[in-house]
Amino acid sequence: xxxxxxxxxxxxxxxxxxxxxxxxxxxxxxxxxxxxxxxxxxxxxxxxxxxxxxxxxxxxxxxxxxxxxxxxxxxxxxxxxxxxxxxxxxxxxxxxxxxxxxxxxxxxxxxxxxxxxxxxxxxxxxxxxxxxxxxxxxxxxxxxxxxxxxxxxx
Numbered sequence: 423x424x425x426x427x428x429x430x431x432x433x434x435x436x437x438x439x440x441x442x443x444x445x446x447x448x449x450x451x452x453x454x455x456x457x458x459x460x461x462x463x464x465x466x467x468x469x470x471x472x473x474x475x476x477x478x479x480x481x482x483x484x485x486x487x488x489x490x491x492x493x494x495x496x497x498x499x500x501x502x503x504x505x506x507x508x509x510x511x512x513x514x515x516x517x518x519x520x521x522x523x524x525x526x527x528x529x530x531x532x533x534x535x536x537x538x539x540x541x542x543x544x545x546x547x548x549x550x551x552x553x554x555x556x557x558x559x560x561x562x563x564x565x566x567x568x569x570x571x572x573x574x575x576x
Contacts, residue, residue, distance in 0.1 A: 426471045426478075426514065427456055448507040452481050452514075475515065475559060482511040483562070519561045521569075527556050528569045545574060 430453055437445040456477050460469055469477070485508035492501035519527070531552035535545045549570050557566055 426474045427453075427469065430456070430474075430514065444503070444506055445510055448510045452478060452511065455481055472559075478511055478514050479559065482508050482515060485511065516559055519557060524557065524561050524565065524569050525573075528553055528566070528573055531556075532570070532573050546570060549574065 430449055434446060434449040434453060437449060456469060456474055459473070459477050460467060485504045489501045489504035489508065492498075492504060528549070531549045532545070534552050535541075535548045538548065546567075550567070553566055553570065
């Protein structure tokens with residue numbers, strides 16, 4: 423068992439003992455998502471910590487989107503629950519880049535792309551190819567794309 427997956431399991435056991443309903447239900451759903459990913463495809467396999475982290479990030483994104491949808495639908499209580507579940511999942515993800523740090527990385531990538539001859543909005547793909555490996559798991563794709571668009575637009 424990977425270390426992150428075993429940590430999730432150990433934290434689930436602790437949450438059950440402490441009768442922390444929110445934490446235990448969130449961790450149960452996350453572990454189920456990890457197990458589902460392990461058996462997806464033609465052959466069962468053990469996920470690496472990076473792959474488990476991607477599953478957790480996907481689950482956290484689902485919680486954010488659900489919270490927004492509930493808030494827009496006037497269901498504040500459900501939105502708060504989704505946000506709380508997102509906070510629990512955030513504990514297992516690496517710290518996200520600040521806006522300033524993201525801006526610096528994107529600015530460097532734009533300079534690299536300009537040096538390679540790409541300019542303007544058409545350089546978006548080339549800049550994203552440079553930025554994505556640097557920020558993988560540290561910034562959400564939408565935030566990165568928005569920062570790149572903003573810098574390319576001038």
